Structures are given as structure tokens and as C-alpha cells.
Amino acid sequence: MSVLVVDGLRAYYRTSAFGVPRDVRAVDEVSFTVEAGEIYGLAGESSSGKTTLIKTIAAATQPPLEVLAGTVTFNFPTGTIEMQRAGRDTLAAIRWRHLSYIMQGSMSVLNPVRRVRHAFVDFAFRHIKQSMPRFLDTVRGHLARVQLGPDVLDAYPHQLSGGMRQRVTIALATVCRPEFIIADEPTTALDVVVQKDVLAMIREIQRELGSSILFVTHDMAVHANLADRLGIMYGGRLVEEGRTADVFRSPRHPYTAHLIASLPRLGDAAPKAGLTGAPPNLADPPTGCRFHPRCPLASDICRREVPPMTETLGHRVACFHPEPS
Amino acid sequence: MTGYPFYLLTRLGQFALVVFIGINLAFVVTHATPIDPVEQSIAASTQFGSTNPEAVEMMRQSLKELYGLQGGLWDQYAAFWRRVAVGDFGPSLSAFPTPVATLIGRALPWTVALLVVSTLLTWVLGNLLGGLAGYYRRNRALRVAGIVAMAFHPIPYYIVAFLLLIVFGYLWPVLPISGGYIMNMERDWSWAFIGSLVSHAILPVASLALVGLGGWFMGMRSLVSNIVTEDYVTYAELAGVERRRILGSYVMRNALVPQVTGLAMSLGAIFNGAIITEQVFGYPGVGTLLISAVHAGDYSLVLGITTVSILAVSAAVLLIDLAYPLLDPRVKAR
Amino acid sequence: MSALLELENVSRTYGGGLFSRRQVMAVNDVSLRLEEGRPEIFTVVGESGSGKTTLARMILNMVPPSAGTIRFQGTDLATVRAAAERLAFMRKVQPIFQNPFEAFNPMKRVDRYLFATARRMADVQGDAAITEAADAALKSVGLSLAEVRGRFPHQLSGGQLQRVAIARALISRPALLVADEPVSMIDASLRASIVNLLRELRDRNGLTIIYITHDLATAYYVSDRIIIMRRGSVVESGDARTVLDNPQHPYSQLLKSSVLSPEVPTGVSHA
Ligand SMILES: Nc1ncnc2c1ncn2[C@@H]1O[C@H](COP(=O)(O)OP(=O)(O)OP(=O)(O)O)[C@@H](O)[C@H]1O
Ligand code: SF4
Ligand SMILES: [Mg+2]
Numbered sequence: 001m002s003v004l005v006v007d008g009l010r011a012y013y014r015t016s017a018f019g020v021p022r023d024v025r026a027v028d029e030v031s032f033t034v035e036a037g038e039i040y041g042l043a044g045e046s047s048s049g050k051t052t053l054i055k056t057i058a059a060a061t062q063p064p065l066e067v068l069a070g071t072v073t074f075n076f077p078t079g080t081i082e083m084q085r086a087g088r089d090t091l092a093a094i095r096w097r098h099l100s101y102i103m104q105g106s107m108s109v110l111n112p113v114r115r116v117r118h119a120f121v122d123f124a125f126r127h128i129k130q131s132m133p134r135f136l137d138t139v140r141g142h143l144a145r146v147q148l149g150p151d152v153l154d155a156y157p158h159q160l161s162g163g164m165r166q167r168v169t170i171a172l173a174t175v176c177r178p179e180f181i182i183a184d185e186p187t188t189a190l191d192v193v194v195q196k197d198v199l200a201m202i203r204e205i206q207r208e209l210g211s212s213i214l215f216v217t218h219d220m221a222v223h224a225n226l227a228d229r230l231g232i233m234y235g236g237r238l239v240e241e242g243r244t245a246d247v248f249r250s251p252r253h254p255y256t257a258h259l260i261a262s263l264p265r266l267g268d269a270a271p272k273a274g275l276t277g278a279p280p281n282l283a284d285p286p287t288g289c290r291f292h293p294r295c296p297l298a299s300d301i302c303r304r305e306v307p308p309m310t311e312t313l314g315h316r317v318a319c320f321h322p323e324p325s
Numbered sequence: 326m327t328g329y330p331f332y333l334l335t336r337l338g339q340f341a342l343v344v345f346i347g348i349n350l351a352f353v354v355t356h357a358t359p360i361d362p363v364e365q366s367i368a369a370s371t372q373f374g375s376t377n378p379e380a381v382e383m384m385r386q387s388l389k390e391l392y393g394l395q396g397g398l399w400d401q402y403a404a405f406w407r408r409v410a411v412g413d414f415g416p417s418l419s420a421f422p423t424p425v426a427t428l429i430g431r432a433l434p435w436t437v438a439l440l441v442v443s444t445l446l447t448w449v450l451g452n453l454l455g456g457l458a459g460y461y462r463r464n465r466a467l468r469v470a471g472i473v474a475m476a477f478h479p480i481p482y483y484i485v486a487f488l489l490l491i492v493f494g495y496l497w498p499v500l501p502i503s504g505g506y507i508m509n510m511e512r513d514w515s516w517a518f519i520g521s522l523v524s525h526a527i528l529p530v531a532s533l534a535l536v537g538l539g540g541w542f543m544g545m546r547s548l549v550s551n552i553v554t555e556d557y558v559t560y561a562e563l564a565g566v567e568r569r570r571i572l573g574s575y576v577m578r579n580a581l582v583p584q585v586t587g588l589a590m591s592l593g594a595i596f597n598g599a600i601i602t603e604q605v606f607g608y609p610g611v612g613t614l615l616i617s618a619v620h621a622g623d624y625s626l627v628l629g630i631t632t633v634s635i636l637a638v639s640a641a642v643l644l645i646d647l648a649y650p651l652l653d654p655r656v657k658a659r
Numbered sequence: 660m661s662a663l664l665e666l667e668n669v670s671r672t673y674g675g676g677l678f679s680r681r682q683v684m685a686v687n688d689v690s691l692r693l694e695e696g697r698p699e700i701f702t703v704v705g706e707s708g709s710g711k712t713t714l715a716r717m718i719l720n721m722v723p724p725s726a727g728t729i730r731f732q733g734t735d736l737a738t739v740r741a742a743a744e745r746l747a748f749m750r751k752v753q754p755i756f757q758n759p760f761e762a763f764n765p766m767k768r769v770d771r772y773l774f775a776t777a778r779r780m781a782d783v784q785g786d787a788a789i790t791e792a793a794d795a796a797l798k799s800v801g802l803s804l805a806e807v808r809g810r811f812p813h814q815l816s817g818g819q820l821q822r823v824a825i826a827r828a829l830i831s832r833p834a835l836l837v838a839d840e841p842v843s844m845i846d847a848s849l850r851a852s853i854v855n856l857l858r859e860l861r862d863r864n865g866l867t868i869i870y871i872t873h874d875l876a877t878a879y880y881v882s883d884r885i886i887i888m889r890r891g892s893v894v895e896s897g898d899a900r901t902v903l904d905n906p907q908h909p910y911s912q913l914l915k916s917s918v919l920s921p922e923v924p925t926g927v928s929h930a
Contacts, residue, residue: 045846046817060563095565103563108556111575113582113653118574123564156654162707191706192873192917199919218847221876221919245923255848262851263921264876266903272880274852278816 001075002033003180003212004057009070011056014063024282026052028236030070031309034212036179039203041227041244042216045279049236050216054184057214058101059083059091074099076179097127100173102183102202109169110157116168117153120175127176139175146171146201163194170202177209184216199226220263224248232256235280235290242315252317252325255291289319297321332650340643347635352405355628356398362418362624363388391415392625414629419621425629428614433633435505436610439526440599443533444588450534451541452584456577458542459549471546478539482598486532486605493528501525503607529606533598544587548580555579582653589645592638662730663695663834663867664718669727670891671713685713687891688727693835695732698865700857702878702899704914705888711871714888715839718869719754720745731835750780753828755838759820759845763812769823770808773797773830780831796826799864800856818849825856829864836860839871854881875918879903887911 008031013024026049034040044050055061057072072083076098081090103109110119120139121132128135140150146167157165166186173181186202187195203226206213215227223230223244231241232253240253251257262272277294280286289307292298299321307318312325366388367381389395392415393404408414414425454474458467477485494502506512506521552558553576561571600612607613611630618626650656671686687710693701705711716722717729720736729736731752739748756762763769773793777783783792794804800822812820821841828836838857842850854877860866872878878885882899887908895908906912 045848058563060559092565095563101560101563103556103560109560111557111561111579112655113578114574122561122566122570122574158655192875192919193706193913196917196919219919220847221921224921224923225919248921248923259848260921262848264851264854264874264880265921266876266879266915266918269880269900272851272855274850274855275848276852278819279846279848 003036003075004034004214005071005073005075006033006057007031007071007073009053009056009072010068011052011061012066012068013052014066022283025236025285026065026282027056029306030233030238032231032238032241034180034214036212037210038228039206039213039215039226041223041230042214042233043218043220043223043230044233045218047279047282048233049282050218050233051184052236053233054182054214054216057083058099058182059086074180096123096178097176098178099180099182100176100178102169102173102181102186110165112157114156115153116155116157116160119168119172120153123172124175139171142175143168143171145205162190163198166190166194166198167201170198170205174205174209174211177211179211181206181211181213182216183213185218186215187222188217188219195222202226220259232259235285236282237290237318238309239291239319240315240317246315246325250323250325252315252322253291253319254295254297254321254323257323329650332656333647336643336646340639343639344635347639348409348632351628351631351635352402355624355631356401358624362392363394365622365624366418366421409632414632415625417618417623417626419618419623419626425626428626429611429629429633432609432611432614433637435608436599436603436612437637439529439533439602439608439610440595442526443530443537444592444595446530447534447537448541448584448588451538452545452577452581454538455542455545456549456572456580459546459580460553460572460576462550471542474539474542477535478543480536482532482536483601483605485536486602489528489532489535490605500528502528505609525608529602529608532605533595533602536598537595541584541587545580545584548583549576552576552579582649585645585649585652589642589649592641592645596634596638661695661733662692663732664691664693665730666691666718667728667730669714669717669724669729671710671717671722672725673713684891686710686717686724689714689886689888689891689893690727691886691893691896693867693869695834698861698867699883700861700868700870700881702870702872702882702885703888704872704875704878704885706873706914708890709888710891711873711888712839713891715754715837715869715871718837719752720748746780750831751833752835752837753831753833755821755824755828755836755841757840757844759817759824760812762824763820765812767811769810769812769815769820770804773804773807773823773827776827776830792830793826796829797823799829799860800826801852802826816849817845818853821845821853822856825853825860829860834867836866836868837871838868840873841870842877843872843874850877857881875903875915887914 008029009027010029011027013026015022015024030053032040042050042053052065055065056067059072061067067084074081074083074094076094078094078098081094083091110116117136121135124139125132125135128138130138136153139153143150143152148164148167148171152160152164152168160168170186173183183202187198190198199222202213215223217223227244229242230244230247231238232247232255233239234253234255240247240251240256247256248260251260258275262274264272275294280290280293286293286303288304289295289298289302292302295302301320305320307320309316309318310322315325363385367384393408394401395404412426414429416422417425417428420428451474454467454470458464458471461467490502493500501507501521501524505525506518510518510521512518558571558575561575566575599610600615602608603610603612604616611634615627615630617623618630667690669686669689670684673683673685691701693699703711703714713722717724720729720739723737731748736748739745763772770793773796774789777789777792781792783789790804797803797807802819802822807815807819807823815823825836825841841857842853845853857868857870858881861868870878870881878899884897885899885902886893886896887902887906887910888894889910895902895906895911902911903915906915
């Protein structure tokens with residue numbers, strides 16, 4: 001059974017400007033599953049709806065973000081939870097015990113005026129049935145796994161380097177050994193050397209705990225090195241999904257193909273063409289396939305109809321004229 | 326040097342500098358006025374009949390000594406600092422020969438008590454309600470509180486004070502409207518005396534609170550509604566941390582940092598406000614004393630009050646400043 | 660050959676002074692020389708805090724060096740002080756910043772920026788001439804005035820806006836562009852086109868470009884020469900491909916080995 005099943009999810013930012021309603025269609029008809037013990041990578045450029053999708057999955061939607069359709073279902077050992085229907089208490093019970101997060105902008109996710117220790121106590125203490133001194137011992141032991149000394153507990157966030165802070169949030173997100181971890185751009189703000197360590201650490205802990213991770217980043221190189229399967233978002237829609245190796249070696253959607261071909265590689269100075277045009281405006285997205293204004297293969301049907309998702313051997317693509325698999 | 330000791334030292338330095346400049350200004354201003362306290366005293370005590378010139382000259386000498394006006398300007402300046410150091414500002418002119426220090430000592434506790442109580446009350450209440458209103462945006466009662474606070478805020482202080490006077494002094498006379506306690510009462514710290522102190526303080530404190538609350542309320546509310554969108558708040562919410570804990574330790578705790586700075590910055594204005602309050606409610610504090618000293622041209626009393634208030638306000642600011650790093654750990658590193 | 664830009668033992672420290680505790684050597688004894696008449700993309704790579712931006716700001720004459728001299732076309736930048744001299748210098752050396760959205764005022768239409776720049780920086784007078792100068796600059800970055808006319812910054816994509824920023828920099832016909840992380844805030848799908856534009860400007864317009872980045876892969880793609888900085892000092896320098904193919908300094912080697920390749924590694928168990 002899949003740990004996470006997202007089905008037909010649609011979430012819009014519903015605002016109105018001068019009385020005229022305006023929908024930003026940030027997530028439209030997105031369906032996918034994440035299996036136990038798997039790292040599912042979600043890629044897509046800025047404003048493609050990655051963070052919105054994650055907020056919806058986490059049931060952290062606040063106005064103006066509204067879920068219009070679809071379901072998000074988690075299958076945890078303790079039971080099945082449909083996130084959009086679950087009450088506050090149900091959510092509080094699974095949060096951090098079964099479902100935790102590593103957030104985008106890790107520099108600012110720790111309370112700047114309190115010591116790191118309090119974050120662990122606030123987030124995890126109620127789930128780990130131990131006395132406070134035992135609990136703190138557990139935390140210290142866990143910090144050692146991400147190569148942090150026990151003294152970081154007494155530090156304030158600003159006293160730690162970016163890499164240390166990111167490791168603190170990784171320790172924080174894994175201390176309860178949750179089944180599912182959502183990570184939104186966890187390494188984007190880090191220097192390359194630190195980023196490589198942090199990724200290795202996430203991989204290692206994930207293997208050890210057997211958790212599933214939904215790993216979001218726009219950085220394709222990170223996906224290549226970490227994700228088992230990869231989903232590509234464009235303009236609020238999932239346009240392609242498959243095993244990471246398959247997506248990289250034989251991308252089927254023209255957008256993915258272009259994205260991967262234009263990635264700069266060390267040791268390769270051959271000219272690469274960039275994509276023309278601008279990303280879609282989600283308040284007024286193009287009709288039919290949202291990629292059609294920029295697509296070299298676009299035909300009439302692309303402009304009229306939304307391409308349905310089709311699957312061949314676990315490789316899914318939403319395109320009328322996909323590359324052969 | 327790093328950390329708190331460095332911070333402490335720079336703040337102490339700033340404090341000393343502010344006090345030094347302020348007191349110098351007081352010296353310059355009082356010495357630049359055309360009023361000569363010595364001649365004025367002599368005139369006051371000789372106006373009923375002629376005294377012999379030698380006696381007047383002796384009087385002049387001893388008065389000069391009392392006021393620290395012997396010798397050239399530099400001697401006077403040095404004498405002035407010596408006096409400031411020991412808290413001796415000479416005798417008051419209007420209440421001759423009572424020393425200025427005694428007059429101020431009598432009035433100061435009233436003002437300090439009035440200001441400490443009203444400021445703390447206003448600040449704590451305003452921030453608490455403002456914080457709650459910013460966090461529980463949909464709560465009706467808090468919305469109403471917000472509207473009331475906003476309605477009172479722009480009204481000038483003296484109008485609110487007179488409104489209170491009229492309502493509670495004449496229309497519904499349940500509270501005393503003037504003085505610090507019942508006149509001629511034995512100051513014996515009996516329950517009756519304390520009761521009279523409290524009832525006399527209610528209107529002045531209430532007037533200051535009514536006007537001050539709105540500012541803290543609205544400041545805190547907008548701070549909080551910004552802070553709730555900070556990543557660390559979202560993160561705690563995603564972690565299922567209790568709402569009350571998020572409000573207290575995450576939202577309010579961070580909003581307090583600028584509010585404490587705001588308090589330190591507004592202390593001077595609060596002190597000025599006290600002068601009007603004391604006038605309106607006939608409160609026997611430093612403000613009342615200062616006004617009468619100015620009217621009477623009581624040079625040494627004005628100088629004494631100015632010096633003491635500069636010291637008091639700067640010391641209060643210093644205290645808040647010194648507590649600040651405990652609130653915001655980041656300033657230690659800066 | 661004469662030098663376009665020459666840095667001689669340039670250092671910059673921050674801090675010190677009466678009340679501060681610690682001095683930071685942001686740039687430590689950096690020397691380099693760019694030749695006139697030999698357009699190239701000269702790349703400065705390093706991690707955050709390695710002094711790249713401080714170096715750029717000194718070259719742009721925005722902060723003075725604490726030690727050493729910087730000469731542009733033979734003139735010591737320390738002597739460029741008067742307003743007229745500064746303007747003349749700014750025409751020749753133009754910056755491009757990391758976040759195009761921060762470089763533009765969100766309330767001001769972007770074409771107005773170009774017109775103002777043409778008037779002030781390039782001394783173009785008359786509406787027709789100004790429009791023409793703006794259009795020419797936009798054409799050389801693959802846009803046209805028709806596309807951006809009347810638009811506000813948020814109505815353009817990051818890639819388009821960065822192109823407009825580059826167009827604005829080109830109006831005064833500079834000899835040197837200093838581009839500080841010009842693509843790091845731009846979407847992957849648009850990044851390649853901006854990097855290509857830098858190559859084009861070098862080859863077609865004969866511009867010399869100082870390209871500052873932390874991204875070794877794009878550095879490899881566009882650079883002629885490269886320096887690798889660490890904590891303010893240059894640890895390795897030379898022909899870009901040579902250095903990056905076969906780095907000598909341990910730090911350069913570490914940096915190179917940390918770059919994630921966008922290839923799926925074979926042998927790793929992908930479920
Ligand atoms: N509070 C909001 N109100 C209205 N629109 C919003 C809001 N937040 C995001 N959006 C819009 O929703 C769309 C998707 O944004 P989202 O943050 O999910 O993208 P993302 O893929 O996470 O981007 P990034 O890579 O920059 O993090 C964008 O068009 C964005 O402008
Ligand atoms: S559906 Fe048509 S426009 Fe869309 S990606 Fe496929 S070919 Fe291009
Ligand atoms: Mg995002």
C-alpha cells in the first residue's frame with residue numbers, strides 16, 4: 001500500500017482585486033503516489049506550484065489558498081488519514097510523530113530568540129514517552145547522527161552556521177522516526193560543499209529509518225543524486241513522472257527534455273539552447289497544454305485540450321506528442 | 326572584547342554621555358537666564374524696609390555660596406558638578422530656606438509611583454490585548470477592543486483627562502479629582518490612608534492608560550500579524566505545537582523585542598505627559614513642583630528638577646537597555 | 660597591450676575601528692589583469708563569504724580597497740572622486756546584480772528605466788533617439804521595446820527582467836560588465852539563455868565580462884579564465900577549462916568534487 005496517495009488535487013489561491021475574483025491555479029489535477037521507503041523527487045521551476053502542493057498535502061492551507069477538489073491520503077501503521085477531512089486533534093497527533101517537515105528557507109525556521117533545545121522539546125517531547133532528562137539524552141544521541149555536538153542544544157540559531165542549522169532541522173524532523181518526511185528545498189541556500197554533506201546525511205538517515213521522503217527542489221542535479229522517482233511540475237500541473245534514471249535518460253515531455261538538455265555540466269562546454277518565452281501566468285494560464293506557447297512540438301489539439309496523463313511501464317507523461325519511451 | 330560585558334560598557338558609556346550633555350545643557354540654560362537668584366533673594370527679604378548695606382553684603386556672600394555662584398564661570402561650573410554629585414542644589418527661592426533636594430525628595434515618590442504604575446499597566450495590557458487580537462483575528466471581543474483602542478488613540482491627552490474629570494468629578498462624583506490623598510490626613514500607612522492614595526491615583530492613572538493603551542495595542546497587533554507569517558511560526562504549526570505555546574513562546578516572545586525598545590524610547594515623552602497629568606489632577610508630584618518653580622522664577626529648583634529628571638529618565642532607559650539582550654540573544658553578537 | 664582593468668595586491672578589511680571587536684579580511688591580496696581589446700569572460704568562483712561580492716564592489720568603485728590599487732584603463736580608481744569623473748567611469752563599467760526583481764522599483768515601468776538611463780548615462784537627447792537607444796539595447800539581449808513597453812517588473816519573468824537589466828547596462832556602451840551571480844535567482848529553464856547571452860555579448864559586442872558565481876558548471880560553460888577564491892584569497896587561477904578539468908589546489912579539488920552532476924549515477928540502487 002502506498003504511504004501517500006494524492007488524487008486529483010486542485011488548490012487555488014482565491015483572491016479578488018477591486019471586486020474582480022482572481023484565481024491563481026497553483027495546483028491543478030495533480031495525482032501521484034509515494035511508496036514506503038522511497039524518495040520521491042518533485043521538480044519544477046519557481047512558481048510551478050511545488051510549495052503550494054506541499055502545503056495542501058500537509059493540510060496547512062490558509063486563506064487565500066483553498067482546496068477545490070481531490071484528496072490526500074496517508075496510510076500510516078496506526079491508520080489511514082485523509083488530510084482534508086481530518087480534525088485538528090487528529091492532525092496534531094500525527095504531526096511530527098508520523099509526518100514531519102524540513103522546510104524551505106531553513107535559515108528562518110528556528111525561533112530566533114530561543115535556544116535550539118526548546119524546538120526539540122516543543123516539537124517532539126509529547127511524542128516520545130520519556131522523562132525530560134532521558135528525552136534530552138535521546139536528542140543528544142540523535143544529534144550525533146547528523147554530526148552535531150550536544151552543545152548545539154544550548155545555542156541560539158544565529159550562533160550556528162547555515163550548514164549546522166540545516167542539520168539541526170534534519171535532526172528535528174527525524175528524531176521521532178516518522179514514516180513520512182516532506183522536504184522543501186532543504187539544501188538550496190547552502191554552499192556546494194555543505195550541500196553535498198547534507199544530502200548524504202538525509203540519504204543515510206532515510207535508509208536507517210526506512211522513511212519515505214517527498215523531496216522538493218528545482219535543482220535537477222540534486223534530484224539526479226537523491227530521488228528514486230521523479231515528478232516534474234510545470235505551471236501547476238504534473239507533466240511527467242518516472243524512475244529518476246528513466247526521466248533523465250529518456251525524458252518524454254518536451255519541457256523535461258529541454259530542461260535536462262540545457263543543464264550545465266562540468267566538463268561540457270558545447271553550446272546549449274535556452275528555452276524561449278516566459279513561464280505561464282497561473283492567474284490566466286494558457287488554454288489546453290500550459291506549455292504550448294513555448295513548445296516546439298505544439299499543434300492545434302495542444303492549444304485546445306488538456307493532455308491527459310498516459311503511462312508506459314511506470315513512466316507517466318501528460319503530452320499529446322511525447323518522445324517515444 | 327565581546328558579548329555582554331562589551332554591550333554593558335557601551336551602554337554605560339552612552340548613559341554617562343547623555344547625562345553629561347543633558348546636565349550641561351541645564352547649567353547653560355539656567356546661567357543664561359537674566360534672573361539672578363541672589364539679587365532676587367535679597368530683594369525678597371529686604372523689600373519691607375531698608376537693611377544696612379553691610380548686612381546685605383554679608384547676605385549676598387552667603388547666598389552666593391548657597392547657590393554655588395562664587396567666582397568666575399569655571400569656578401561656578403566646577404561647584405555645580407560638585408553639588409550635582411552630592412545632590413545639593415542649594416535652597417529653594419520660593420520656599421526659602423528649604424533645600425531644593427528636600428522639595429524634590431518630597432515630590433519624586435508621587436511621580437515615580439504614578440508613572441511606574443501607569444506605564445507598566447498600559448504597556449502590559451496594551452501588548453497582551455494587542456498580541457491576542459493579532460493572533461486570534463476572528464475573535465469578536467478583541468475586534469471591539471481594537472476599535473475602542475483606535476478610537477481613543479488620536480484624542481489629545483488633555484481632552485481625555487478633562488472628560489474623566491467632568492464624568493467622575495461632577496456627573497457621577499465617585500472619585501476624588503484632585504490631590505494625592507485626603508488633605509490633612511495622617512500619613513500613617515493605615516488602610517484608610519492607603520485607600521485614599523489608591524482612590525486618588527485612579528483617575529490620573531486611568532487617563533494616562535486610556536491614551537497610551539491604543540498605541541501599544543495597535544503596534545503589537547500589527548507586529549503579531551506579521552510574525553505569524555514567519556517561517557518559524559509556520560514550522561511550529563506544522564509540527565503540531567499547541568496554539569497557546571505558539572502564541573506565547575513564538576509569536577509574542579518575538580514581538581516583545583521591538584516593543585521593549587519602543588518603551589525605552591517613549592519614556593521621555595511619558596515623563597512629559599506626567600507634567601500635564603499632575604497639573605490637571607492637582608497631583609503633588611515633580612511636575613506640579615516644576616510648574617510652580619517656573620512661575621516663581623525659582624532658579625535652583627528648576628535646575629534641580631531638570632537634573633533629577635534627566636538622571637531618572639536616562640537611568641530607566643539604561644535599565645531597559647541592559648535587560649534587552651536577555652530578551653533578544655542576537656544583540657550580544659552584534 | 661594595455662590593461663583594461665588591473666588589480667595590484669588589493670585587500671579589503673571590514674570592521675576594526677573604535678567599537679568593533681574583530682576585523683574581517685574580506686579580500687586578501689588579490690592581483691589580476693584584463694587586457695584591452697581582448698574580450699573575455701573572467702570568472703570568479705567561491706563559496707558564500709569568500710569575498711566575491713566585495714571584490715566586485717571594489718571594481719565598481721563602490722567601496723575603496725583597504726590596500727593595493729585598482730586601475731581602469733590606466734586611471735587609479737582612488738582618484739575617481741568628482742561627480743563627472745564618476746559618471747564617466749560608470750558609463751564604462753556597468754554592474755548586473757543577482758536578483759533582477761530587487762534591481763527594479765516595482766512601482767516603475769521598466770521602459771522608463773531604460774529611457775532614464777539613456778538620457779543620463781549615454782547622454783542621448785530627444786525622444787526618438789532615446790527610444791531608439793533603448794530598443795537597440797533590448798534587441799542585443801533578444802528582446803524588443805515592443806515587448807516591454809509599459810510593463811511593470813512583476814509582469815515579466817525573472818529571465819526577461821534580467822535581460823532588461825543587462826540591456827540597461829549596455830545602453831552606455833560599457834567596456835566592462837561586472838555580473839554578480841546573474842543567474843542564481845533565475846529559473847533553470849531560463850538560465851541557459853542568460854548564460855548564452857553573456858557569451859554572445861563577448862563575441863558580438865566585444866565586451867569583457869567579470870562573471871561572479873558559485874556554480875562551477877556554468878563557469879565551465881562560459882569562462883575563458885577563472886580564479887577560485889577562498890576566504891578572501893585566490894587559491895588557484897588560470898585558463899578556465901584547464902583549472903576546472905584538473906584543479907591543483909586541494910580546495911579547488913574539494914569544490915569540484917562537491918559539484919553534483921546532473922547524471923543519474925549508475926550502480927546506485929534506484930528502486
Ligand atoms: N499567498 C498567495 N496568494 C496568491 N498567490 C500565491 C500565494 N502564494 C503563492 N502564490 C502563487 O502560486 C503559484 C505557485 O507558487 P509556489 O510557491 O507553490 O511555487 P514553487 O514552485 O514553490 O516556487 P519556488 O521554487 O519559487 O519556491 C505562483 O504563481 C505564486 O505566485
Ligand atoms: S501537449 Fe503539445 S504543447 Fe504540450 S508539451 Fe506536448 S506537444 Fe507540447
Ligand atoms: Mg517553493
